Amino acid sequence: MSPKFIDDATREAREAEILQTALDVIARDGVSGLTIDKVVSKVPYSKGTVYNHVSCKEDLLTALCNNCVRRLADIFFRAASFDGNSREKMLAIGIGYMLHSQFDPTEFMLVISAKTPSVTEKSSQKRQEEHQELETKLLGTILQIISEGLANGELTLAPHLSPAQVAFSLWAMSFGTIALLQDNVERCGVRQEMTLERELTNHANLVLDGLNWTPYTPDHDWHESVQRMKATVFAPEVEALRTRRNLNLQG
Secondary structure, three states, X not given: OOOOOOOHHXXXXXXXXXXXXXXXXXXXXXXXXXXXXXXXXXXXXXXXXXXXXXXXXXXXXXXXXHHHHHHHHHHXXXXXXXXXXXXXXXXXXXXXXHHHHHHOHHHHHHHHHHOOHXXXXXXXXXXXXXXXXXXXXXXXXXXXXXXXXXHOOOEOOOOOOOHHHHHHHHHHHHHHHHHHHOOOOOOOHXXXXXXXXXXXXXXXXXXXXXXXXXXXXXXXXXXXHHHHHHHOOOHXXXXXXXXXXXXXXXX
């Protein structure tokens, strides 16, 4: 029998279904509970078909992580388009990251799993190369905002810092703050009184003040900026979260 060929759209839709099913398994059983067999049992495809899309569990995790980074790249692009100064745009990176994590906390945390040696060593070269390309795109948007700040005099880098170091530190700060203050994370006493949006804004301002990125915290209404971000460039995420919460209340 001749092999059955499928068009790109069908293949992409099939892969999206496989990845969403894997994400559902992780949400229920955790990363350690994910297996190809569990995914196969919940999709209308054979094990061989699933293996045509992913080579192993680790390749599946990298594919999920790449989906997350791909969505983040779009969010970061919109953050950079925010109608404001360069420091506001950098804060918008963090706010967009926060909204993404609130809508899909499972996918957000997969970045950690996908970067462990046990995953990277077994994931396919194609997925790994795709991951590097997507991360480069992600950091490229942050570097673009840094370049804007340098060009218009809002940011002056210390001699020992490069734009890439600043970009990485801001990305890491945003991820760490969100990861520690997510609603589904058990908090110690000090963190119990902290709210994610407020503390993310505070921590971003602390770092940006330290980098001598103007306007400084006391010289600008950052709360107003955040509300404007949520009403404009991140309106789709805000609406999606509102809809989900309303459905949860009705349920």
